[in-house]
Amino acid sequence: MSDKDLAIKVENVSKLFRIGFENATHDTFAETFLSFIKSPLQNYRNYRTLYRFDDMDFEKKQNTDNALWALRDISFTVERGKILGIIGINGAGKSTLLKILARITPPTTGRVEIRGRISSLLEVGTGFHPELTGRENVYLNATILGMRKKEVDEKFDGIVDFSGVEKFLDTPVKRYSSGMRVRLAFAVAAHLEPEILIVDEVLAVGDSAFQKKCINKMQDIGQLGATVMFVSHSMPAITRMCSRALLLEDGYVSKDGQTNEVVNAYLSAGLGTTPERVWDPASAPGDDVVRLRSVRVRSDNGKTLDFVDIRQAVAIDMEYEVLQGGSTLLPNFNIYNEDGTCLFSSLEQDASWKNVPRPAGVYRSTAWIPGNFLSEGTVYIEPAMMTPAPFRPHFLARDAAAFQVFDPGEGDSARGSWGGAMMGVVRPMLKWETQLLSQAVAVHG
Amino acid sequence: MNDNSNTIPVSVPVTVITPPQGWQLIDFKELKEYRDLFYFLVWRDIKVRYAQTILGFGWAILQPLIQIVIFTFIFGKVAQIPSDGIPYPLFSTVAIIPWTYMSTAMSTSSQSLVAGQAMLGKVYFPRLLFPVTPVLTHMVDFMISMVLVICVAVYYKVSLSWNIVFLPLFILMMMAVPLAVGLWLSSLSIRFRDVKFAMQFVIRMLMYSAPIVYSASSIPESYRLLYSLNPIVGVIEGFRAVLIGQDIPWQYIVPGMASTAVLLVMGALYFKRTERVVVDVI
Secondary structure, three states, rough: OOHHHHEEEEEEEEEEEOOOOOOOOOOOOHHHHHHHHHHHHHEEEEEEEOOOOOOOOOOOOHHHEEEEEEEEEEEEEOOOOOOEEHHHHHHOOOHHHHHOOOOOOOOOEEEEEEEEEEEEEEOOOOOOOOOOEEHHHHHHHHOOOOHHHHHHHHHHHHHHHHHHHHHHOEEEHHHOOOHHHHHHHHHHHHOOOOEEEEEEOOOOOOHHHHHHHHHHHHHHHHOOOOOOEOOOOOHHHEEEEEEEEEEOOOOOOEEEEEHHHHHHHHHHHHOOOEEEEOOOOHHEEOOOOOEEEEEEEEEEOOOOEEEEEEEEEEEEEEEEOOOOOEEOOEEEEEEOOOOOOOOEEEEEEOOOHHOEEEOOEEEEEEEEEEOOOEEOOOEEEEHHHHEOOEEEEEOOOOOOOOEEEEEEOOOOOOOOOOOOOOOOOOOOOOOOOOOOOOOOOOOOO | OOOOOOOOOOEOOOEOOOOOOOOOOHHHHHHHHHHHHHHHHHHHHHHHOOOOOOOHHHHHHHHHHHHHHHHHHHHHOOOOOOOOOOOOHHHHHHHHHHHHHHHHHHHHEEEEHHHHHHHOOOOOOOOOHHHHHHHHHHHHHHEEEEEEOOOOOOOHOOOOOOOHHHHHHHHHHHHHHHHHHHHHHHHHHHHHHHHHHHHHHHHHHHHHHHHOOOOOOOOOHHHHHHOOHHHHOOOOOHHHHHHHOOOOOOOHHHHHHHHHHHHHHHHHHHEEEEEHOOOHHH
């Protein structure tokens, strides 16, 4: 592959930061006083070390008490027109990598080559000033992101349309709601038309309708042939948008390849949870009889749910492929909370398949967990498959998927208007009935 | 699916990013690309400065006016400092207006990187825009306060001479001084917050280093060259001469021009050298 087809080429990039300074504690007053006098000199030395790294070993790249390698020997390439996802836990180095590519901070070692005009979206609404009106902030933000004034003039109406804040365009932004501000800022970013775009988790803002609008817009940008580097914690978004992904761990690239493989590496290492998980047929849990294909947490109308309202019923889809027909199979789920306690197990309850041998093919079994049943917190799903008699287990996928249960506190969940702690691993809304049996007679003294 | 049959342009801008090394020159081509942003940054600061105030740009006149009144009373009447035969109010007005510009621009410019650290960490544009923007935004205040100069000059029936043609030169020199100071101090400010505290004090002292409240002729002959190396001296003397219609005392001005040029060039080099690590050191 010639360099001409590469939009981004990263070679052996590393980044070293100074962190914290040890403050010696002193035992005597004399020591304390002396260190107070010496402190300007010490402070100056400390400041000098912030960007000088003569004391560090560049071969081994070990972290020390006051220096942290945020990135170590990162190398990868991105072809023009491809979308690359970058995943990793907080602190793995994703944002630092983006900052280096955006030229905000320089690498400590290594080299980056970027072919094309690069636009970076590390924050929504950079440069927004509360005293300026929406219209003025659009121009400011757009030019900060790299557009020319002429460009903004041409795209202005489109930007305003996308944001939906036309009515308030000439009021100072400080009077906007935070949602409006985000929509306006994103509208500007959405009209960037970049050749190369790097995006840092900025999609985690705004309501879900708007988020969908933004993801669609990003896909459009990809369709136009732009190269995109996309950092996110949302496995569904990464899987949907990226053909390739990088997993960063502790500053290293620990996996570079097809999105599904990398996402699975991330999830298998217990680094994150997702409400939707798809397995590569070659490495999917299962045996020669049946293999698990995917698990998904969704709502009534098919929407994948990261966060579930405690009052809401939740569907769990399990898709599996029966390779050898003729066995009776019993799909089941084990549900755990974040402490590892098993909340309950559930076996398939579909009468049409009970004790019926299943022909080969692809199946989807769905279980419904009723609303007002689960407790708040993270819920882990363990899909499993067995042949009941003679007993034979086929697969048990630990921590396959997870979702969060939250109570919006509107008063009609099991906790009602009680704001305090509630015990219990489940929180069913039981039927209660109270009757006044006999009224006490008031005694007047 | 992406259709890779798009023709790839023959000349694609290639950006190479490497660890910072050595001295670098200012990339003027890049600055030209960002001129729209520069315009909006200047315009933003101007618009925001007096937002939600009653007097608005009236402060650009009120602040120097109060200073002139107080100085005229204290230095002119009470201390009776000699002012080369020029009426003291006129003497101080033509000096205070450029000085107000220089001191406020110096102050804002040297804090520009610190004030903009939110943007510094989130988006890239030539960092040079930070110290340069205040040099332009404060010009608006300067031009408004020139009204004061005009009023005082008319009152004292000043007759201008042909050397008013040098006024743009002195205005340029007046802008170059805070720019040079801003280039040096803005990146220093990021690393050592002491700069902010030192500046408040130093600017007050600097006012006495130039012939604003006293006349330059009170400086002994042997110290004149050293004294004139201070570019502020040159700016004030130049303004005074040109706005009152007197001969321009070049001996006070030329050394200052030389030192400004040196400070500017070295300041720009220093700024470029440190601008890349600025984000790591905030």
